[in-house]
Amino acid sequence: MQYFGIIGYPIGHSVSPAMHNAAFKHLGLEAIYLKFEVKPEDLRDAIFGAKALGFKGFNVTIPHKEAVLEFVRPVGIAKQIGAVNTIDIPKLEGYNTDAYGALKALESAGVDVEGKVALVVGAGGAGRAIAFILADKGATVIVTNRTESRGLRLAEDVRKVGECIFHPYNRLGELKGRIDIIINATPLGMKGFEQKLPIPEILLDRNVVVFDTVYNPLETLLIKTAKKKGCKVVYGIDMLVYQGAEAFRIWTGLEPPIDIMKEAALSALGLQ
Template sequence: MKKIFAVFGDPIEHSLSPVMHNAAFKAKGMDCTYHAFRVSREKLKDAIKGAHAMGFGGLNLTVPLKEEALKIVEPDLLAAVMGAVNTVDLKDGIRGYNTDGIGAERALVDAGVKIEGAKVLIVGAGGAARGISFQLASDGADVTIANRTPERAMRLAEDVAVAGNVKGCGLEQLDDLIASADVLINCTTLGMHPQVETTIATAEQMHAGLVVFDIVYNPLKTKLLMEAEKAGSKTVSGVMMLVYQGAEAFRIWTGVEPPVEVMKEAVMGALRT
């Protein structure tokens, strides 16, 4: 009997997780299928319980469900400390994990970024920012979280400060924060399809020594990354974070080594069309 996997989110139309995971299942000869479902925060508990009852193999969670899921699943220690869940395994109960941090770390390392000692500015304070800030602080980065609502950024910084050096603030001093940063990471939905003309920063605010990482992957080259290129900054696409966090989820669900290159090619192919 075919095993079903899925991603829940709201909105969800932009997600390329089905393309990526279905390519991985096919490459491994596994009788599995992966779908996307629009699920609101209010309906998340019913949706997760329903997926478990129907025998789904596992789930991914995206905006705005990652923090809400913590109240529903049995999180592993890392997800509990991070305060967000993006992967749910349904083999034995309802277990939650967070693979966002490792996905972001591997994407940055692939791009030649030395994380230890780097001054990292994260814009946004949602579920993805939780996982990424925790991981990079654990790796020795000096992390600043800036958010439109300063109190939310400061609460997040307090939550993940156990991992390392993390502080939170508002966006009032964004120019100065970017000027002193080594790495700028967009953890908001600004620039995501269909609002492709929005960005957290412009070329005038960036500098040539900056690495700009946008976790938005659709479109492939976001407005932020185009502005970064104008400034001479190094750019890192969100595609590889998607691939690496998805690969780790695949490993959790199946116990099988994920076909990373197949997953990457599937996503890139979909973005080129």
């Protein structure tokens, strides 16, 4: 039996167990994925304890994504981002598959980010991962954030890998006609949060690609409005599934069954 899990505090409702267990079952693997609530002060014991017990992989969620870097070696873009969401436990190597998941969601919708101007709204964990990967892949990134100091800091960090500037959140209308891709990395539009657009509607020209990282509901206010304006849209659920799929590939070396994982995620979210 191979063991996998997700650690967070609080762990809350995660769809990762449903996604991975469905993939294991589909491929006939003798493996199980469990969730564990781990307090910040127990993080070291959890990581080394998992290694001693022979675990193959962990996903890591809030609030451990940065703290875990004390115990694992970051690989690839995780090094620059400074956050890890997937650990290869035997090797104690950490990856940021959130970044990869976002890029793959765009690519699978036929969007090539190289040479494009991308507006990333939000400078939290998701915004940070996305800003780094897009700049690394040759996009010019414009970061905006409600709290200016946090956005300025992110733009400065991202400039280490590519082109990135900050633009004030209350002056986004000025960017009309200058943006190819808009990414919402705030909780605006999420079930239980404020239902308002994260950007002024005036930015939604029909040639702009709109990617909402929010996946519950699937069709957010931003996605609905963008569709009405004729924009190409990219769904948050695809980022979620692709980040899980990449973790699966890292841990097992196998091709992840994307459709099975997506179906399991939608069902765990009560969205199908």
